[in-house]
Every structure is written in C-alpha cells, then in structure tokens.
Amino acid sequence: MTRWVDGLASAGVAAGIKPSGDLDLGLLVAARPVAWAGTFTRNAAAAACVHWNRAALGRRARTLVVNSGNANACTGGAGRNTVEATAAAAAKLIGCGTDDVLVCSTGPIGIPLDARLIESALPAAARSLSSKVDDFSRSLLTTDTIPKVSTSSPAGASVVGVAKGAAMIAPNMATMLAFLGTDADVPADVLQNALEWAVDRSFNRLCLDGCESTNDSVLVLATGNGPKLDQQQLREGLLEVCSDLALKIARDAEGATKLVRVRVEGARSETHAVEHGRAVARSDLWRAAIHGGDPNWGRVLAAMGAVDRDLDVETTSVAIGGELLFGKGEPCGDLAAAAEAMSEDEFTVSVALDQGDSVAEVLTSDLSEEYVTLNAEVTT
Amino acid sequence: MTRWVDGLASAGVAAGIKPSGDLDLGLLVAARPVAWAGTFTRNAAAAACVHWNRAALGRRARTLVVNSGNANACTGGAGRNTVEATAAAAAKLIGCGTDDVLVCSTGPIGIPLDARLIESALPAAARSLSSKVDDFSRSLLTTDTIPKVSTSSPAGASVVGVAKGAAMIAPNMATMLAFLGTDADVPADVLQNALEWAVDRSFNRLCLDGCESTNDSVLVLATGNGPKLDQQQLREGLLEVCSDLALKIARDAEGATKLVRVRVEGARSETHAVEHGRAVARSDLWRAAIHGGDPNWGRVLAAMGAVDRDLDVETTSVAIGGELLFGKGEPCGDLAAAAEAMSEDEFTVSVALDQGDSVAEVLTSDLSEEYVTLNAEVTT
Secondary structure, three states, X not given: OOEOOOOEEEEEEOOOOOOOOOOOEEEEEEEEEEXXXXXXXXXXXXXXXXXXXXHHOOOOEEEEEEEEOEOOXXXXXXXXXXXXXXXXXXXXXXXXXXXXXXXXXXXXXXXXXOHXXXXXXXXXXXXXXXXXXXXXXXXXXXXXXXXXXXEEXXXXXXXXXXXXXOOOXXXXXXXXXXXXXXXXXXXXXXXXXXXXXXXXXXXXXXXXXXXXXXOOEEEEEEOOOOOOOOHHHXXXXXXXXXXXXXXXXXXXXXXXXXXXXXXXXXXXXXHHHHHHHHHHHOOHHHHHHHHHOOOOHHHHHHHHHHHOOOOOHHHOEEEEOOEEEEEOOEEOOOHHHHHHHHOOOEEEEEEEOOOOOEEEEEEEEOOXXXXXXXXXXXXX | OOEOOOOEEEEEEOOOOOOOOOOOEEEEEEEEEEEEEEEEOOOOOOOHHHHHHHHHOOOOEEEEEXXXXXXXXXXXXXXXXXXXXXXXXXXXXXXXXXXXXEEEEXXXXXXXXXXXXXXXXXXXXXXXXXXXXXXXXXXXXXXXXOOEEEEEOHHHXXXXXXXXXXXXXXXXXXXXXXXXXXXXXXXXXXXXXXXXXXXXXXXXXXXXXXXXXXXXXEEEEEOOOOOOOOHHHHHHHHXXXXXXXXXXXXXXXOOOOOEEEEEEEEEOOHHHHHHHHXXXXXXXXXXXXXXXXXXXXXXXXXXXHHHOOOXXXXXXXXXXXXXXXXXOOEEOOOHHHHXXXXXXXXXXXXXXXXXXXXXXXXXXXXXXXXXXXXXXXXXX
C-alpha cells in the first residue's frame, strides 16, 4: 500500500457522477498552502477547470478536487460556474481560500456537470482523508482496469504519483490526468521547470489514438517537509514517476493487447526523433498490424515518410523485435522472427535514421476492434 | 458503358500478381505521344514507379502500365529494375520509347514484384485494347467493391476518369490511383496546372484513415483531338471528374458504412478551412462515433482545438445534419435529431468559425471494427 509524502492526505468517494456508483470524486489536501506546478493540454477547446488551474499558476495551493465520469469541457457558462462552486465548497470545508483550490475533471465532453453532486459528497471525502493513495487513485479511473501509482526517492526526498489512463468509456476523449506529491523543498519555479522537463520526456511520449484531450493535466504539489533538491535531482525524481505512470497507461490502454516501444535513433534532434516516433505510434494501419501480429515494416516507413519529406529511405532502417527488416534501401531479414517477437505482450520497433545522434522512445499500443466498439457506443 | 476519349484505348488482364486470379494489369495507350500531367504522393518513401513518372514530367507519353496486387514500394534495386523492365516491355510492344511509358502500382508494400509476370501478360493486354474503360477500371481494384468511373464535358471537350479507392486488402497502404483522359487541345503546362488545381480541391480533400500512401498518383493524358480549352474550362472539367471519383472512393472506403461531409465555414483561408476539415476527418474517436451513430460533437471540437491553438470556442459552432449542437460557447440543440440525421447513409457535420469567409468540405467515412480486422490480417 502506497502512502503520500508527509503533509499530504487524500480520499476518494462516490458522488453519483458515474451512473455505475463507482468512486468518482477525489480530494487531495496539503496540511498548509504549498508550492505546486502543472502542465496542461494545449487543446484550444480546453475544459473550464484547465483554465481555472492555469490562472492559479504561481500561487500556492492547499486543496485539489478531481472528478471522473464527466469532463466538464465545452459546457459553457454552466461549466465555469460548476468549477467555481466546487472550489468554493472545498475551500469552506478545508478552511482555505477559493483561490487555493485546484479542480480537475475527466469523462465525456459537453455534458452538464451538476455542482450539487460534488458539494454533497465533499464532506464525506473530507472526513475520510488519510495518507493512503488507494481510494483517491481509484476515484480517477474511467475505463482503466487498474489504478496507476508510482514512487521514486531522489536524493533522500520522496515523490509519489497517481494517474488515470488514456482509456475511456464511450463518449470521452482520452483524458489523461496525473497527480504527484513530493516532500522536496523547492521553489515553485524550479518545480514548474522540472515538471515540464519530466512530462516532456514521459507523458508527452505516449501516443495511443492520436486524439488530444480537452482535459489532460499533470499537477505536482511540493510540501517542502523534506530535503532540498537541486534542479537535476528533482527532474530525475519526477521523470522516474512520470515515465512509470506513462508505461502503466500504455499497458492499460483501451482495447489494447500489446505495449509497443517505438525507438528512433540517429535523428537530428530529440524533437526530430520524437516526431518520427509519434508518426509511427499514431498510424492506424501500423497499429492494426500490431494487433494482428503482422511485421508490416512498410507501414512504419510510410508513416515516417509522410511527416518527414526529407527522409532518405536509402539510409533508414527498420527493425522489429531486433530483427532488421529494411536497411540500405532494401528489404531484408526474417519476417517469421519478427512475427515471433510481435507475439509477445511487449516489443520494440526500432528505426535508425542516419542524420544525427539523437534518440527517443515513444510508447503506443495496438488498434483493436474493441477500441472501435467501445468508442462507437452511443452515450451523448 | 463508358468509353475513353477518341485517341485512347485500354485493356485489363490477369497477370497472376493477385493470388485470386482477378484482373491485375491495366494498359492505357494513346494513338500517338500526347501531353500528360501528374500529381504524386509527397511521401518520402514513395515507390520506384512514382520516381519514374516524376522524372518523365515535361515529356510526352504514349503508354501507361498499371498493376494492382503489389505496390512495388520500398523494394530497393529489384523494384527499380521491375519498373524499367515493365517500361521496356511495353515500349517494344506498342512501338514507342521506354521514356514514353508511365508505370503505376498499388498493393502491399515491401514485397518483390516479379517483372516477368507483367512481361508475360502485356501481349494479351495489347491484343485486347479497346475504347471501353471497363476492364482497365477493374484491373486497378484491390478491396474496392465497385469500379469507379466518371466523365465531364467542359466547353465541348470530354474528360473521362477512372480511380481505385482507398480500400485495401490486409497489408497495404491506402494506395489511391486515378487516371484521366481528355481530348482537350492544351499544352502540358496548362494541363499540369489545371490537374494540380483540381486534385487539390478533390482527392486532397478526402481523408479516411489519415495514412498517406507511398503510391498515390493521379495522371491525365490529353490527346488534343478535341477543342482548345482555356485554363478555367479545363480546371472545371477536371475538377468535376476528380470530385466525383473522390466521392466514389469515400463511399467505398474499407469497412465504411457512412459517407460524411465535414463542412468548414468562416475560416481565414481555404487552406485553414481544409486544415480544420482534415483534423475532424481523421479523428479516430469521431470516426468511431460516426460508426455508432453517436452525435458526439465534443470530439469534433476537440479535434479542431488540437490543430488550431488559437481557435476560440466561444465563436465556433458545430452542427450535425443541420442540427446546431454547440454555439456561442454553449451546448444546445436536440441530440436525438442529430442522431436521426446520422442514421442516414450520408450526412454533413458543419463547423462554423468566425475568422473569415473561406469555406471547404472534406470527405471522410466511419471507423469500423471491419477496418481493424481487415488491416490486422497477416500477409507479409
């Protein structure tokens, strides 16, 4: 059983937002106002709560309220009122300013979220606050099949994180949320810098269906009760947790049966490597081939050629599960060996460019009939 | 029954490239060398035949050889040799220069294509040349369920076109080919300009699975036996045929059950409108919602917000089948009415921005379980 760092407590309750009656409201409270940092979706149709939290950057935070079962995105003035009402109710209950409350949501887009459900359930959540992450981590989930928790211990400090995955019940975007706590004693600007660095190298290298959410948010609260960390120690500590959570999200992706690492070497820059990795990771055709266990390296090359017009196929190679299938401009290798590697739960497709020394890895999963079935369900 | 314009003849035969024994080799011959124009995939992993045809731009053409069942893409030196051997065999048979022969292929990527199959079948094709388009149009098909033929009559001239669709048997990219013939008397540079203009407004506004092919090609041959056309007459004549063929491709997309028009209004430019239309057209989540008949307008808005960071949702509206579901920053309208419209074989999703006067329409289809099943088949 995982516990938060000293100075943080959480709870998870059922507020009736999910028709199933499952846990759907999480509360995370710091013993006093603390430094925090956040990274958010860049989607122009971002949810009201994303705007609320962005406006709070630079202030201290005391309380975080998160609901699953409704994204409260594209819900207009009523949606904004719900965020404000949620913050006001939590502030009153915890004894802090409304401005000290962060709010997150995940679920279907465009459906009104009744603030009264949250207001009614918050007192029970406050009464059950404890250092355990368990109920909180479960209250975030939608079609995730398991809670996602991870920890690291950089230079004597602790980092604890929880996430919900890119899995979704019928009508929602792949809303991805992660919340981290650390006892590291660091200023907010260092925390923000380190979080952006870590998220860029972990969650931002996860590409499942290529659909960017209106609600994606990663937040970290730093209590300052622990040791001082320098920038690099903090970065590494956050990265360890973020990477592990990203891996857990990919493994539990909606309808997925495989975890696939797309490794790109020899790129001009890390950005260039990630661009190629994402192109391969989001190809519907390659992801369908993964599902069928078909070592269809041509789809990998075609996905790269579509995003990089200067790609030279003569100096580009593609290997699946370590078996080189295309190199020096020619097909080669043993397709049966590659198919064998693809039959495992996890495998790597490696692409080598001959343009530089940069390397990056992007995670993806297969595209299955189940993904289509789940997302074709009528629920609006 | 459709016939080519005067001066063009075609045939389609079975060369044994497709294991099914179906027609898989097409031959199109002009009575003398004629002006031609072509637009090609921009994929950096373009097939050997695409490079061959690009190099021939600016010369006259006499003969076109096209095979289905194998894309001859990413096949290295052997693939280049096959293109050359194909051109040489056709040149000898028809009595023209090797440089006067255009070559196109469609099918799985990365599989060697034996030139001898083509060389052996070409004589029979030459013997069965006729003015009918029928066998030629059928020889291009892969998982297309019907041949695609279209005609127009701009200012007393004729345009005839055939296409194969973005449908595919298991292991290939969405290779799209279209071949047009016209009797218009126009110079090659005018023809090239008009073709690019027409393709940009037709085939380039078709977005099914978002996967760009290594072999996409649209070619037009102009015999000059008919009237002289000015630039605009030619453009409109080609556009009429290209748009109709694009529509036929969308209707016959792999696994598709619906044709969907994504109409974007109020954009800053036509390019901007197309960018939004393509973003909506390639969203896996929205395409799964189409399949399920779910009027999930939030996915439409989220897809747009992911490609246009400056999108203002407060001044953006979304309507499905004429029913306004989001406007002035608020959800609105009758979801049941939108769902009713989505139950038809064809419907329009309309997006209105408030940024300018430009309009564009992009065609797409639904994402079905069948698409995944077909593309998960192991065939490499």
